[in-house]
Amino acid sequence: MIYINENLCKGCFICVDCCPVGVYTPSKQINQKGVHVPVPQTDKCIKCKLCTLMCPDQVISVEDD
Amino acid sequence: MTEHEHRFMKYLRKERLPHIFCPGCGDGIVLNTIFNAIEMSNTDFDNISMVSGIGCSSRIPGYVKCDSLHTTHGRALAFATGLKTANPKQDVIVVTGDGDATSIGGNHLIHAARRNIDLTVICINNDIYGMTGGQISPTSPKGSYATTAPYGSTDKPFNIAEIAKAAGASYVAKYTTAQPVQISMAIKAGLENKGFSFIEVVAQCPTYYGRKNKIRSPVEMINWLKENTVTLEQAKTMTDEELAGKIITGEYINKPRKEFTEALEDITRQISEVNPDTNINSAYRSE
Numbered sequence: 001m002i003y004i005n006e007n008l009c010k011g012c013f014i015c016v017d018c019c020p021v022g023v024y025t026p027s028k029q030i031n032q033k034g035v036h037v038p039v040p041q042t043d044k045c046i047k048c049k050l051c052t053l054m055c056p057d058q059v060i061s062v063e064d065d
Numbered sequence: 066m067t068e069h070e071h072r073f074m075k076y077l078r079k080e081r082l083p084h085i086f087c088p089g090c091g092d093g094i095v096l097n098t099i100f101n102a103i104e105m106s107n108t109d110f111d112n113i114s115m116v117s118g119i120g121c122s123s124r125i126p127g128y129v130k131c132d133s134l135h136t137t138h139g140r141a142l143a144f145a146t147g148l149k150t151a152n153p154k155q156d157v158i159v160v161t162g163d164g165d166a167t168s169i170g171g172n173h174l175i176h177a178a179r180r181n182i183d184l185t186v187i188c189i190n191n192d193i194y195g196m197t198g199g200q201i202s203p204t205s206p207k208g209s210y211a212t213t214a215p216y217g218s219t220d221k222p223f224n225i226a227e228i229a230k231a232a233g234a235s236y237v238a239k240y241t242t243a244q245p246v247q248i249s250m251a252i253k254a255g256l257e258n259k260g261f262s263f264i265e266v267v268a269q270c271p272t273y274y275g276r277k278n279k280i281r282s283p284v285e286m287i288n289w290l291k292e293n294t295v296t297l298e299q300a301k302t303m304t305d306e307e308l309a310g311k312i313i314t315g316e317y318i319n320k321p322r323k324e325f326t327e328a329l330e331d332i333t334r335q336i337s338e339v340n341p342d343t344n345i346n347s348a349y350r351s352e
Binding site: 012055 | 069073082086088090091097249271283284
């Protein structure tokens, strides 16, 4: 499962760009902080966990279920 | 640890988050790689102290749940040398920026490297002075724009990794934030190396460098870093003109030699015949 901590996200979209299989898409609506947060498509994920290293704001948590 | 937290959240001072860095700043990526390297190298997190100077990158130790020291501009290495000499068993990590390490603290850097004191220095090079409003730094590429260079910089930039290598550091590596796994491996090697370890990380600064040089978004900046990266092997066959503006990444040197605090202990033992461990630590006792 992929968990997104919306309180920490600043909307830089590095996760959208760095994911090798394109799991993330920016949300259409902004959240309470005015940020387009990434929306994961969990079934596509290959658990390489590159996004957990590349996210500058420690937003994304990928768990092996 | 509460459920579904980021895997490095246990090392961070949660009450201070979200951190001060701009959206898409490379400093956050380096923060992740430091924790990744600590986990990979089995270094005891409680035995780590972090020292930093002034700058965006130097805010990093403020978010890490370990002993940290935020010092004056450019003097991070001077304070770290004192810390390491007083307590040689401590693992000292210095986080510094390009302006902090090469401009204001340039002499501290070369002499710390010359002494080969056991520090792990992570220099986050964003090619600009970000915190003060985007002035030209010693590493700004030729032709790049900044608030102090409205017509483009005319100076040749430093390659900090080459300077550290020439000054005598025993481990030097250079990577960009687009290579987080390589940075983690380099920091791990630096933590394990007994001697001066210098890891330069070229990072993106979308707010100042990006805005002034028309590479405005973090993603564009990361792609710009990727396009301009060449490895050390590739650089050997390239001419100076081809190498202009390129970031040469790789392991510059890995050649361990006698370390400063060890040499100091040896000499203390020879001259005074006192065990340096008890000698130094007796100063802390109040009896």
